[in-house]
Amino acid sequence: MNFLYPSFLWALGVLSVPIIIHLFNFRRTTRIYFSNNRFLKQVKEATTAKRRLKHYLILASRLLFLFFLVITFCQPIIPAKNQLTNDHAIVLYLDNSQSMSAQMEDKVRGLDAGIAFVKNIVSLFPPDTRYKLITNDFAPFSNSFKTKSEILDLLTQVRLSPVSRTMQEVTDRIRQQGAAHEREVFWISDFQKSTLGAIPTTLDSATQWHLVPIRFASLSNIFIDSAYLENPFAASGEKNVLRVKVRNDGKRDVDQLSLKLTINNIQSGAATLDVPQGGVAETTFDLATGLTGLNKAQITFNDFPVSFDNEFFFALNFTDKxxxxxxxxxxxxxxxxxxxxxxxxxxxxxxxxxxxxxxxxxxxxxxxxxxxxxxxxxxxxxxxxxxxxxxxxxxxxxxxxxxxxxxxxxxxxxxxxxxxxxxxxxxxxxxxxxxxxxxxxxxxxxxxxxxxxxxxxxxxxxxxxxxxxxxxxxxxxxxxxxxxxxxxxxxxxxxxxxxxxxxxxxxxxxxxxxxRRNETKHYYTLRENLITLRLDSIKNDEPLKLVGKEEVIPGQRKVGDRVFMEVPKFSIEQGFYKIASQRDTIGLLAFNLDKEESLMDQYPGEEIKTRVGGGNNISIFTASTSDTFSNEIKERYLGTPLWKYALLLALLFIITEVLLIRFLK
The missing domain is CATH 3.40.50.880 (Class I glutamine amidotransferase (GATase) domain)
Structure with a gap:
């Protein structure tokens, strides 16, 4: 145990005051006149013994009160495991994938808890510390170190991303800037098994790795596993059947799950089905005749509390021949x-x-x-x-x-x-x-x-x-x-x-x-990298645009009548995007989240530490809320303060003194 202000120990000299009072006040004698000396002697012996015990107890209480009061002002602490130093370079990786929208046990969204954790970290270190914030988007701001105020400003811009990153991708991104002296990495993630990929067997031993798992409450998730047309020819005007497979990732059966199909924002069908735990169930929707051109089909259902994958988008293009x-x-x-x-x-x-x-x-x-x-x-x-x-x-x-x-x-x-x-x-x-x-x-x-x-x-x-x-x-x-x-x-x-x-x-x-070559699929996932389109009468100098919630011009290359288009996964969201050439709409694309993101099973922090080598440079934070994380990180870097306990003991002994004076006769 150490003291933050050891100079206050000189105040222990105040302990002499109660002793002086005791010697000069409690030792005064009193003369008593009584006719029977024998009886007086017996009473005096008994009374003096009791008074002596009471005085000693009161003296001890006063001394202990003053002792712990002085210790309180000295602010005792248990020394920190990690020491704060100047010239710190800290990397903060914040997982902002869609799975981080799930709720923790205190009903706080995982991403919100992660942002609060980052705020606690930057408020702890010295003002001259520099930070690098990395999210799944690998945005340009993650290429350089920022000040505390810049990081706090960037946190207001962090949103859920449709992009998932493997552990290897993140570690490679951290290494790109080269190793810094005394660098520390805080890895804030839900450590989702389905998206974490192959876990590296070792981590850079020159870096301190702090793994901060975001632990969710026990969750069961329902999501669309796949959807396809029974008749592979999406011919306009012809009847067809849309087959949908629903997967249950939970540990309980789901009964009477209600699914709705809307086409062009008009409800076109409904179905209910039972999905066994850990299993898949299939249902169908009849597609009415008369559908022509580009059609937006959307399947929706209610699944709480994991709701980021409760929609599935399906493009019905009846223009390609x-x-x-x-x-x-x-x-x-x-x-x-x-x-x-x-x-x-x-x-x-x-x-x-x-x-x-x-x-x-x-x-x-x-x-x-x-x-x-x-x-x-x-x-x-x-x-x-x-x-x-x-x-x-x-x-x-x-x-x-x-x-x-x-x-x-x-x-x-x-x-x-x-x-x-x-x-x-x-x-x-x-x-x-x-x-x-x-x-x-x-x-x-x-x-x-x-x-x-x-x-x-x-x-x-x-x-x-x-x-x-x-x-x-x-x-x-x-x-x-x-x-x-x-x-x-x-x-x-x-x-x-x-x-x-x-x-x-x-x-x-x-x-x-x-x-059919280069056929436009009914839907793509945001993990795919390339879309191949076959389009006629497109001039080489006319870039194609994706028009949805925002207008995006993706990277593209034209070879004959084919267009190879990169998926701009950092600029688009799940949903529908029209393929536009100047003012003409020539196609429709539907984007969905990668279904691996919907598998909510997580790695425990200790298992992750074991898998990456379990070295002394790897530590695990066990906090599950912002408050407990704040206490835990302060304990690691500032030590465990004990002044509160000293103050409580001081109050305990002053109360003890009052009780002794009042009730001990």
Whole structure:
């Protein structure tokens, strides 16, 4: 124990005053006259003994009162574990991810508690201390050290951020400025398991690391795990079903959770479902017919107290069409033209091989080479280049194909002519094949199948999309940079009735869906870095803008008809943003928080310390409120003050003296 003001110990000389009073006042004798001396002697002996005891007790109380009163003014303390020094460089990392909006046990929001902790820290250190404040945004102000007043001003600007940071990202950011002498780092975070990433096994031993966990009350969180359209083709005007998966991260079942679907700010559906603890439940919403253009779909529900993820945004874009180019032997109508003739979904262009412009390949999602027995070398080279750049080709042979010629285009070494045979039945589809996912409402084993006679053969293919009953492939997919679909039969009535069968349309639609390049997704997460858009008639000097709550011009690069756009995660929030070119709206994007942020499980402070090496330069703060944190940090840097206890003891002994005088006879 030490004294802040040891010079006050000279005041202990006041202890002599009660002793002097005791000697000169309590020792005075009194003469008593009485007739019976024997009786007087007995009474005098008893009374003197009792008085002596009372006087000693009063004297002791007065002495102890004065002693502890002097000690109070000396201000005794237990020395601090950490010493305050001049020339401090302190780094403050404040986690401001969305999970910090949850409430602690005292009902204070985690971010608000973290801001209060930072204020307590900067108010403790000497005025010449410099601080660096780092948040998840990695904003420019975190590049340099600031004064106390500048830090307090920056704290008024701190808001919840949609960005999550791993522990490695934060430590790398701290190291960027180089090590400073006697540097200390205060790490204020909820230490969320799902977003903390791989924890470094060691931390810089030259730095003092102070981990300040923000501990939440026991929480159970409900959030949207995923959402998708049952029909992958978002065709305007057609009925569709939106499937939604809801996840329960808590340790109790949730019954009768109410979900609402709004489209363009009009409620379009409602559903209730039970979500088991730690499980996932699925529900559906019917999308009404008549939806065209750009539509904002939003799913909402009530989940208290974790509410930052109670909304889910879903963009329904019915403006993009799949671009299909068919190369055929003449200008006669074909089954391919009929199946891709739905102008709401497809942009179809058919060309006779003698009148084909190779520039059409750059715009095509799917190229169908239909009914050609041979392909000239220049077209073969152009199609090969198209496939190598990620394009999709469907090769439908003619009735008498030149296999050696088509082998160069198909890029399949084992391609051969098939022996002439009778029409044979196809086997039913393999419903477990991802190609047929969400294609059939009922997976019936009694499905009537088309017949076909092969003109091409490429051996056994266990991954074939469609097969004959003898297990030989009818339709196969080969990945060659892009995708090549090969059909074993010509689309001619003498060779197959596949193009007249009900199976033909869903298979051709699925091929087209898999061919869509750079398709705008229905929603993105704010953890993604890049968005690829395919847009026509955009001039190189026209930057695209994202227009939502604010207008943002993200970093972007144009290559042909494609635009590679960086996600400006520090400038946007979850919600809807229109893609604008000058004054024209050409698309709609929906952004949601990364679902990892919704997993609220936390690392205890001691476990984090153990994982990062548990060195002496790592300490843990256990305070759960602003007041307790203030007391804890003062105890560490200023020591534990004891003057209050000394004052209480002084008051106790003065009260004891009063009681002795009043009641002890």
């Amino acid at each position: 799949i671009k299909v180019v068919e190369i055929k032997k003449d200008n006669e109508p074909t089954p391919v033209e009929k199946v891709y003739g739905n102008k709401l979904v497809f942009s179809y262009h058919g060309f006779a091989v003698s009148n084909f412009n190779y520039n059409e390949l750059a715009q095509a999602d799917l190229v169908v080479v239909n009914g050609l027995n041979t392909v000239d070398p220049s077209l073969t080279n152009a199609l090969s280049d198209y496939i190598n750049k990620g394009g999709t080709l469907l090769l439908v042979p003619g009735t008498q194909p030149d296999v050696n010629n088509l082998k160069n285009l198909a890029q399949v070494a084992g391609l051969n002519a098939a022996p002439k045979g009778e029409l044979a039945d196809l086997d039913r589809p393999d419903f477990s094949n991802p190609f047929f996912e969400n294609v059939f409402e009922e997976k019936s084993i009694s499905l009537a199948m088309p017949k076909a006679s092969r003109v091409l053969d490429w051996g056994n293919d266990r991954a074939a999309i469609l097969r004959f009953k003898n297990d030989l492939p009818f339709l196969s997919l080969f990945n060659r940079g892009g995708k090549i679909y090969i059909l074993a039969s010509a689309l001619d009535r003498d060779f197959t009735d596949f193009h007249q069968h009900a199976l033909f349309v869903p298979v051709m639609y699925r091929i087209a869906a898999s061919a």
